[in-house]
Amino acid sequence: FCVVVQVLFCLKMGNMESDDKFGFVVMDGNGALFTTLSGSTRELLHKLSYDHPKKLGSGLQAARMSYLVHMEMLDSYLSKIGALATQYYINPLTGQPNVTGLILAGSSDVQVQLMxxxxxxxxxxxxxxxxxxxxxxxExxxxxxxxxLSDILANGKYTRERYLMDMYFGEVRKRPGKYVFGVDGTMNVLESKPGAVKTLIVWDNLDINRYVMKNSLTGETVIKxxxxEQEGNTENYKDLDVEEKMPLLxxxxxxxxxxxxxxxxxxxxxxxxxxxxxxxEGIGAILDNRIALGDGEDT
Known part of the structure; x- marks a missing residue:
């Protein structure tokens, strides 16, 4: 293996200004790259190359030997990646990661084997x-x-998103948890219990429309x-006239x-x-601790 130490370099990346520092391990069958990204500044820490084993002649026996050598070298290569990741992304003084988040990129085969x-x-x-x-x-x-991953790495968005997800799934793991999920569950609480939702979390690409319809037979207003996919099902409009349509977000x-x-x-x-x-379903909420759902309501 040949480990090449590179120097610091910087590159402007548009609006990606943030105090968060992310580690990247980019790997394939030829080598691995260990870098960090903080705002628009990149630091290339190490570049590791993988020397493929030479062919050991021809014939079945030689092919078996070549395979065994290849697997031994691959195991050593993956072990080196794991060791270097610990070396560069764990603070030796605190024993804790020195990056906000870590991204593994490259060949899926190498990633799977590593994990x-x-x-x-x-x-x-x-x-x-x-x-x-x-x-x-x-590179x-x-x-x-x-x-x-530019949309999540920019402007500290990942830190906020990780905080929200930690809070939400923290409630999911509790029994009972103060949370609701899905369109029906979340909208039911929002509409029927004002003030019950402490934090409303929605996917920024949620592709759901809110319909206000009127039943042509009874005159009743129906919200859907x-x-x-559901919009293409005619059963969802049976005896209903659409009065209003708006993206739910x-x-x-x-x-x-x-x-x-x-x-x-x-x-x-x-x-x-x-x-x-x-x-x-890309939508859910953390409920206020002072608000309790009634019996029979799912969270």
Whole structure:
């Protein structure tokens, strides 16, 4: 293995000004790059190259030997990545991570092997922002990873998002927890229990519209929240005339004074926020401790 120590370099990245420092490990089958990004300043810490084993002749026996040598060298390469990550992203004085978050980027095969073999320090696993697959290695892969995650890395947004997700999933883990999730559950509490919601969390790309409809037979006003798929189902409009249609995210922003809380927007780019958007419908709320849900209401 050849470890090349590089010098500090800086590069302007538009509006990415933040005090948060993120660590990046970019890796593929040819080498690994260890860097940090703080605002618009990048620091290249180490570059590790992987020397592929030479072919050991021809024939079945030689192929087996080549495979064994390759696996031994790969294990050593992955162990070196894990050790260098600990060396550069753990403060030796405090024993704690020295970065706000950590991003693994590169070949998915290498990433899977690294995590599967348990070669990554558990203190750094807790700091993982995301694991992204990029088409390139080393410097070009670093640029691609930044581009993919630019909206969450900019202006300290990750710190706020991590704080919100920690609070929300902290309530989810409690029994009972003071939280609601999903469109129906969240909107029911907002509409029926003013002041009950302490923190309203919404995916910034929530693709749901709020409909105000009137039943053509009874004259009753009906409120529905429909995603794209549901909008294509004619059963959702049976005997109903649409009087108003508005993106739910926009409606929540307009009505924040009535509910006493403005929506806190999150991306789906971190592990926690991706789980929130995928498994919790991208909308949920932390409830005020002084407000209790009635019997039979799900949280």
């Amino acid at each position: 599967k073999l348990g070669l990554f320090d558990h203190r750094l696993v807790a700091k993982l922002v995301n694991v992204v697959e990029v088409s390139y290695g080393v 070009n892969g670093f640029n691609q990873a930044i581009e993919q 929240y429909l995603n794209k 926009e409606w929540l922003a307009n009505e924040n004074r009535r509910f006493g809380c403005a929506p806190e927007l999150v991306t789906n780019k971190s592990w926690e926020s991706y789980q929130f958007c995928k498994g919790f």
